[in-house]
Amino acid sequence: MFPRPPNAHNLSMYSFFLFAEYRPCPQCGIPVNQADGEPHECDPNRRVDWELFLMRDQIEAFEYDLGDWLETPAGCFEVWYAKRERLGAPARRPAA
Numbered sequence: 001m002f003p004r005p006p007n008a009h010n011l012s013m014y015s016f017f018l019f020a021e022y023r024p025c026p027q028c029g030i031p032v033n034q035a036d037g038e039p040h041e042c043d044p045n046r047r048v049d050w051e052l053f054l055m056r057d058q059i060e061a062f063e064y065d066l067g068d069w070l071e072t073p074a075g076c077f078e079v080w081y082a083k084r085e086r087l088g089a090p091a092r093r094p095a096a
């Protein structure tokens with residue numbers, strides 16, 4: 001192991017402490033200064049982006065899950081049924 005330089009505790013190492021008074025808004029994710037006491041109003045567009053960001057894993061998994069489901073018998077039927085409807089030959093679904 002290499003010896004540690006004498007000034008290893010530099011500013012970049014602890015720079016995140018400079019912004020410790022900022023906390024992400026739970027509704028929109030914007031860093032909000034907790035110390036200044038200013039009320040924060042969420043931007044609706046930013047809020048949608050934040051919620052999509054939080055759901056990114058689920059959104060990514062959805063495509064894989066859908067692909068897997070489309071290979072099941074039920075999925076194959078739905079693909080067949082959708083093609084049939086799109087081609088103008090509506091088929092009646094059996095009553096559930």
Ligand SMILES: [Zn+2]
Pocket residue numbers: 025026027028029030040041042043
């Ligand atoms: Zn907010």
